[in-house]
Amino acid sequence: MKIAAIGGGVIGGGWIARFILSGHDVAVHDPHPEAQRIVGEVLANATRAWEKLFQAPLPRPGRILWAGSLAEAVRDADYIQESVPERLELKHRIIAEIEAAAPGTALIGSSTSGFKPSELRQGARHPARILVAHPFNPVYLLPVVEVVGGGEAAGRACEILAAVGMKPVRIAREIDAHIGDRLLEAVWREALWLVHDGIATTEEIDDIIRFGFGLRWAQMGLFETYRIAGGEAGMRHFLGQFGPALKWPWTKLMEVPDLDEALIDRIAGQSDAQSGRHSIRELERIRDDNLVGIFQALKANDWGVGQTVRAQEDGFYARAPTPATGYPLRIHQARVTGGWVDYNGHMTEFRYLQVLGDATDAFLIHIGLDADYRAQGRSAYTVETHIRHLAEVRAGELLTVETRLLGHDAKRFRLHHAILRKDGTEVATGEHMLLHVDTGEGRAIPMPSALLEALDRVAAQDGAPHPDHAGAGIRPIRQKEATA
Numbered sequence: 074m075k076i077a078a079i080g081g082g083v084i085g086g087g088w089i090a091r092f093i094l095s096g097h098d099v100a101v102h103d104p105h106p107e108a109q110r111i112v113g114e115v116l117a118n119a120t121r122a123w124e125k126l127f128q129a130p131l132p133r134p135g136r137i138l139w140a141g142s143l144a145e146a147v148r149d150a151d152y153i154q155e156s157v158p159e160r161l162e163l164k165h166r167i168i169a170e171i172e173a174a175a176p177g178t179a180l181i182g183s184s185t186s187g188f189k190p191s192e193l194r195q196g197a198r199h200p201a202r203i204l205v206a207h208p209f210n211p212v213y214l215l216p217v218v219e220v221v222g223g224g225e226a227a228g229r230a231c232e233i234l235a236a237v238g239m240k241p242v243r244i245a246r247e248i249d250a251h252i253g254d255r256l257l258e259a260v261w262r263e264a265l266w267l268v269h270d271g272i273a274t275t276e277e278i279d280d281i282i283r284f285g286f287g288l289r290w291a292q293m294g295l296f297e298t299y300r301i302a303g304g305e306a307g308m309r310h311f312l313g314q315f316g317p318a319l320k321w322p323w324t325k326l327m328e329v330p331d332l333d334e335a336l337i338d339r340i341a342g343q344s345d346a347q348s349g350r351h352s353i354r355e356l357e358r359i360r361d362d363n364l365v366g367i368f369q370a371l372k373a374n375d376w377g378v379g380q381t382v383r384a385q386e387d388g389f390y391a392r393a394p395t396p397a398t399g400y401p402l403r404i405h406q407a408r409v410t411g412g413w414v415d416y417n418g419h420m421t422e423f424r425y426l427q428v429l430g431d432a433t434d435a436f437l438i439h440i441g442l443d444a445d446y447r448a449q450g451r452s453a454y455t456v457e458t459h460i461r462h463l464a465e466v467r468a469g470e471l472l473t474v475e476t477r478l479l480g481h482d483a484k485r486f487r488l489h490h491a492i493l494r495k496d497g498t499e500v501a502t503g504e505h506m507l508l509h510v511d512t513g514e515g516r517a518i519p520m521p522s523a524l525l526e527a528l529d530r531v532a533a534q535d536g537a538p539h540p541d542h543a544g545a546g547i548r549p550i551r552q553k554e555a556t557a
């Protein structure tokens with residue numbers, strides 16, 4: 074799949090980062106003299122965010138192929154994302170240039186916030202392949218993309234976008250500004266009035282959003298939230314109670330405050346007071362870290378955007394290179410996310426156990442003790458664990474686990490895991506005793522021959538002496554040492 078990006082500003086840069094981090098090379102054209110620096114900085118922030126967000130091994134990133142001309146960028150592209158400034162005559166010119174140089178089958182997605190496909194398609198040679206693919210900033214994290222313009226081309230575009238972790242929402246009928254920006258514009262217009270009329274500052278308005286309904290919107294949106302707000306009687310009761318207020322009306326939705334110098338000065342001044350101590354790139358990183366935390370919380374709850382993250386991770390695992398054969402077994406890897414780091418700035422202690430537990434699960438699958446096996450009412454329970462914490466681990470590091478089988482009998486097996494950094498440093502070891510159990514009866518039972526044979530095969534590879542610490546407990550503190 075050949076991807077081209079025309080325009081590498083705020084949104085183009087975000088698209089480029091998403092495609093690159095998903096493993097695609099991207100041909101980019103942007104005549105801005107500092108385009109390479111700007112895109113490079115966006116990509117650096119995006120990489121940092123992805124390393125914190127995902128626990129699965131990330132794909133090998135693609136490359137940015139800088140093109141001196143638009144024609145060179147789109148020459149052999151399958152999908153082209155246009156993200157030039159929001160001016161219709163410029164978009165028409167860019168689309169005409171793309172059509173003159175790109176293969177006839179290439180899809181053209183436009184990031185436009187407001188124009189309809191019918192407007193973008195005016196004068197086009199192959200109008201049906203021109204679509205709106207409107208994302209939200211930051212494109213490398215927020216999955217939703219509004220796809221407007223029907224037909225087979227929209228279906229193909231949705232497949233391409235879903236494959237890089239987006240959630241395409243197809244909009245049945247074109248309207249100015251699609252859906253998201255209609256809603257945002259209503260809120261923005263109202264907020265401008267509140268500042269204009271001296272009711273609230275930019276910071277007070279932002280606080281009401283971020284300490285209040287903004288938190289609800291990240292996980293349930295508008296209608297599901299209001300359903301709950303109707304109490305046990307739900308949506309009907311909510312509409313009955315609060316619907317009439319819409320006619321009073323509280324808002325000034327269709328009027329626009331004059332964005333004169335005085336109002337611009339006031340808003341810009343208040344915004345400087347609120348956030349001016351941070352550079353834009355710093356603010357991006359703060360925003361990204363917060364988004365990553367929200368995404369991870371929603372992943373733990375298997376809800377909303379958390380499901381998108383999980384599906385993306387499943388895809389990364391499926392594409393990950395098969396673990397190297399050989400012994401000790403290397404069948405589990407984990408990436409340390411920002412949420413795993415504690416107040417000391419390194420991986421918190423229980424995450425070591427998580428990595429070790431996940432490595433044990435990978436071993437169970439390796440010997441055939443998988444979900445199908447467990448469905449028969451048999452499983453393995455860990456009954457003893459000894460962890461040694463040997464080195465600090467920072468966010469973003471990729472950990473590999475080496476697993477040995479130190480012994481087994483009919484009902485038990487003893488595992489040793491070593492958690493290694495990329496450079497081979499041992500950061501922790503774990504030793505674990507597991508019992509094979511009948512989960513219905515809650516008691517240990519002998520393993521069937523298939524499992525025992527699988528364990529025998531692994532044990533046959535384990536010729537090396539056991540590590541010195543194997544079988545040892547925590548060293549006692551002798552009185553002499555304690556008083557020294």
Ligand SMILES: NC(=O)C1=CN([C@@H]2O[C@H](COP(=O)(O)OP(=O)(O)OC[C@H]3O[C@@H](n4cnc5c(N)ncnc54)[C@H](O)[C@@H]3O)[C@@H](O)[C@H]2O)C=CC1
Nearest residue numbers: 080081082083084085103105156157158159184185186210
């Ligand atoms: N900024 C935002 O929050 C969002 C913007 N959008 C849409 O994305 C599009 C781009 O907006 P931004 O990225 O915000 O603008 P921007 O001003 O940050 O970036 C536009 C880029 O296009 C480049 N450019 C100008 N002429 C060009 C040409 N002839 N060929 C190639 N590149 C050219 C500029 O050098 C610049 O880097 C617009 O259609 C906008 O409506 C969509 C979602 C959100």
Ligand SMILES: C[N+](C)(C)CC(=O)CC(=O)[O-]
Nearest residue numbers: 186208209210253254257
């Ligand atoms: C301000 N904007 C209209 C360009 C915003 C968008 O299009 C979407 C977003 O990211 O908020």
